[in-house]
Amino acid sequence: MTLYKKSTLRLPLQNAEVWYYPEVFSEEESGFYFRTLQHKVLWQQDEIRIFGKTHPQPRLTALYGDNLAPYSYSGITMHPHPFFPELAAIKETISTLSGHPFTSCLLNLYRNGRDSNGWHADDEKELGINPVIASVSFGEERYFHFKYKKDKTLRYKLLLENGSLLVMKGATQHHWLHQIPKTTKDLEPRINLTFRNINIPT
Numbered sequence: 001m002t003l004y005k006k007s008t009l010r011l012p013l014q015n016a017e018v019w020y021y022p023e024v025f026s027e028e029e030s031g032f033y034f035r036t037l038q039h040k041v042l043w044q045q046d047e048i049r050i051f052g053k054t055h056p057q058p059r060l061t062a063l064y065g066d067n068l069a070p071y072s073y074s075g076i077t078m079h080p081h082p083f084f085p086e087l088a089a090i091k092e093t094i095s096t097l098s099g100h101p102f103t104s105c106l107l108n109l110y111r112n113g114r115d116s117n118g119w120h121a122d123d124e125k126e127l128g129i130n131p132v133i134a135s136v137s138f139g140e141e142r143y144f145h146f147k148y149k150k151d152k153t154l155r156y157k158l159l160l161e162n163g164s165l166l167v168m169k170g171a172t173q174h175h176w177l178h179q180i181p182k183t184t185k186d187l188e189p190r191i192n193l194t195f196r197n198i199n200i201p202t
């Protein structure tokens with residue numbers, strides 16, 4: 001990565017600290033990482049339980065980590081694979097830029113516009129009290145929606161562009177939900193990487 005020159009944007013969300021960094025990676029770097037991740041990541045499709053019925057998760061996922069800490073959400077427990085060089089290089093770039101270390105990366109592959117990620121907060125106890133979540137996007141642009149927990153009419157959305165970084169920190173996960181909605185638009189695949197600190201349960 002060359003020196004980061006683009007202006008960062010702080011999103012106007014109350015009781016939250018969310019920053020958007022466009023073009024952290026150039027088009028060329030983003031294309032390289034998209035292709036490498038698409039082929040090298042051990043993608044899986046888990047079954048999730050919603051209202052007692054199981055459904056295949058509407059996207060592919062994978063977990064990579066520096067430690068063996070498992071990560072559980074929506075009734076799924078994921079076990080990490082070790083980092084490979086290109087993924088470790090992205091982690092280093094994002095740690096340096098955001099000023100935070102990360103142990104783990106949860107990846108999402110949205111194959112087309114029908115793949116999605118429903119309303120949730122990244123508030124699992126393995127993440128600690130005020131987690132820093134650093135989310136990188138490669139490939140197709142998708143809308144990212146926020147909804148305030150106490151007043152569901154308070155909403156915000158932004159387009160996550162190829163090569164961008166979104167950082168959520170502070171009290172964000174306590175007060176806001178987020179999602180990647182489905183769309184009927186004919187979309188190309190998108191890869192998202194969310195860097196996190198996942199602690200070994202005590």
Ligand SMILES: O=C(O)CCC(=O)C(=O)O
Pocket residue numbers: 106108117122135144160178180192194
């Ligand atoms: O794909 C995205 O940008 C969001 C992913 C996400 O919210 C998550 O994995 O927790």
Ligand SMILES: [Fe+2]
Pocket residue numbers: 120121122178
């Ligand atoms: Fe999330």
